[in-house]
Amino acid sequence: MLTRAGFRRVTYWVAVIFLLILAAPVTWGAEKTFPLDKVKPGMNGYGYTVFSGTKIEKFKVKVIATVDGSFGKNKLILVRLLGKSVEENGGLSAGMSGSPIYLDDCLAGAISYGFENADSTLALVTPINSMLQLLNENQKVVYLTGYKLKAVPVATPVMVSGMKQRGFELMAERLKKYGFQAVFVPNAGVSSLEMGKGLIKPGSAIAVLMSAGDYQVSAIGTVTWRDGKDFLAFGHAYNNRGKVDYFAYQANILQTVKSSQMSFKLGAPLKLIGRIIQDRQSGIVGRLEETPAFIPVQINIKDNDRNLTKKSTFYVPSGEQVFHDLIISGVTDAIDQAIDRVGAGSAKVNLKIETSGGQDQIIRDNLFYNKDIAVASIKDLDYLLTLIHDNDYSPIIMKGISVNMELDSEHTTARIVKIVSESAKAKPGDTVRFNVLLHKYRGDDITVPIEFKLPVGIKSGKLTVTVCGGSREAAGGFDDDAKKDAFKLDYKGTLSFQDLLANFLAQPKNNELVLEYDPTNEAKSA
Known part of the structure; x- marks a missing residue:
């Protein structure tokens, strides 16, 4: 390389x-x-x-x-x-x-x-x-x-295959911050986790993978030395990260492409041969017939417009700090490939994340509509990965991720027209019923009832009540400042990762109506 x-x-x-x-x-x-x-x-x-x-x-x-x-x-x-x-x-x-x-x-x-x-x-x-x-x-x-x-120093080039153009561009942009320069390679096939034996010796071509499966992020190099199950390669650092855990594959060199600047080998991974465990200035160290710790990501997407279902699976190293970006880029591309378009639509999303952090399974269901549905529909996944990776309470090991989606091109949003209370007066502890009139996008009006129990200790006076949708982002998307706030971890009132997670899972979903009242108005006289 x-x-x-x-x-x-x-x-x-x-x-x-x-x-x-x-x-x-x-x-x-x-x-x-x-x-x-x-x-x-x-x-x-x-x-x-x-x-x-x-x-x-x-x-x-x-x-x-x-x-x-x-x-x-x-x-x-x-x-x-x-x-x-x-x-x-x-x-x-x-x-x-x-x-x-x-x-x-x-x-x-x-x-x-x-x-x-x-x-x-x-x-x-x-x-x-x-x-x-x-x-x-x-x-x-x-x-x-x-x-x-x-x-x-120059950016370390890596080859990205198995993605469409937009997925590659998203991946390339995310990899830049880690010092990687991405190169697009036409689909080189699926890299399996079946272990091969006796496939390499000094002079053999190898591929170091940060993502394997239906899409790959790899770098091609050559084996220098082997003794038993240990081997050395590259002669310089891959990305100089010290202790690492990457996939090591036997590589197939498709073509050596001549260039006046510098020729380069165009290659693809063949068989898994082991893992890369050290990435230092003088080269990389690998171990044969051992599989790195990895996170399997399984995606199941149904396109209701065409009545088609597409499944995709890829694997990323669990100990690598870049896993967040590898997962988000991979899932976004899988959605693009499944619906074969870029544009508006609605998505019903079910997420499941297996962890070893005291929470056996993290589950989140939500509904999204956006002008770019592939990007919007992974908002919850993006936040959960941020929470898992960035929280300062405890390390959380992910054992697997499952993403299940149903998508279509329908505009499934509604506008709140008015809110009507069935009672003009009520006593502390009473349950008050509100009727919320909604206008569906280019559709009929519908009425949704909401009940609210007044706090027992509330003082007499006027109480201001508001109703809003579960997400301010559901239809239009965040601006840049809102995006930063949305993915900032809020530690207020938390003592553990489980508290952080519980706070997020308790947040209203995009298809829910939320009733709020202003406590500062409780004591105001009528």
């Missing part, structure tokens, strides 16, 4: 600050490694990568130089890529990061950095000793300064 699709751009004349790992005892595995201090300019070697499909191909390299850190350790190796396959595929390509480089038949490191708009046969190699330190749980880090390179 190199710029344009995963390499980091490098300028070859100014100082750099690298996050490097101090040497510590590690298990190096069965594969022989080449000592960094033995690397000399002019040495010939070779590497492995996948240019198409899953076939690992060999290419040649020639060492040009090494770049020192301030203490003479943790150098990068500058090499030139050679051979027919390299030439035919436009030189260095995004997705080659992690490709193992061998000198004297010993593993020297992994391709990790490249040069945009420059010589496409030049690459920088992260030494294998820096990557192997990632296997040490007690690793120490130190900042080292060099004198030759400046790494220019």
Whole structure:
């Protein structure tokens, strides 16, 4: 995964600050490694990568130089890529990061950095000793300064497939705040959770997924090293988040696309092979035949206009902070695909969220109408995810999400015309009946009765009563300020997550009428 699709751009004349790992005892595995201090300019070697499909191909390299850190350790190796396959595929390509480089038949490191708009046969190699330190749980880090390179950070490119254009645009916008640059890929099929075995070795193409199932968010790279069930890849950080839990898939390279800026590998996930557990400066660490903790999201949508039902399922890592945006983007796109349109309509929504936070199941039913029904109908889900992720009481682990919807294009709103009380006078403790006259959108008038029991301790005088709809947002949508307020957690009167949740679930629904009175008017004389 190199710029344009995963390499980091490098300028070859100014100082750099690298996050490097101090040497510590590690298990190096069965594969022989080449000592960094033995690397000399002019040495010939070779590497492995996948240019198409899953076939690992060999290419040649020639060492040009090494770049020192301030203490003479943790150098990068500058090499030139050679051979027919390299030439035919436009030189260095995004997705080659992690490709193992061998000198004297010993593993020297992994391709990790490249040069945009420059010589496409030049690459920088992260030494294998820096990557192997990632296997040490007690690793120490130190900042080292060099004198030759400046790494220019770029947004990490990820491929999004299985979505329509609007879903992709929503996803791309949400991923920007995490430092990801999204690239649209035509539907690459469904990624299942069936575990594959024995599918990768050094040089194999892998896909790191933040979302699997009917839609995928993935990044392509190459395996550098494997020992038993442990493997190293990429040669640089995916997003440098430290301890992570992502899906790792064998990847199928559909095509290496040539580009004057930098060629890139267009790929798709094939079989689940394990999980990614570390994401550090020198590379990523994976473990084979283990499945990450994930949240299954199941969506069942019925389009009443066409009498069609569509089901969709995807999976996101439960420990990743980006799960909120992955879920909202995925559900919105599933709605768009199910109704095959963007526009106004009504939606009857049933949400179920399984958690491990003392609440076995969170259930919310509601009715929505909006000019953009796909976006409006997930308002409750959006808020619940905010409540679960952002609350400061306790961590809540989600075990699963179920979204069931019925949608149509009907305009199911009504306007309150007037409110009439059946009694002009009443005593404290009496039940007063009100009749609310509603005018349905381009339809008939209807009368809805509401009963209200006067507080026992109320003083004599005039009491002002108002009736409104359950949601100010149901028909038109929030303005920007209202949106911020709507998703701000209100801790007033709460002592726990359960209190926060109970307050939200007690809020009126969009198809309910709410009667309110102003307590400040209770003592006013008639």
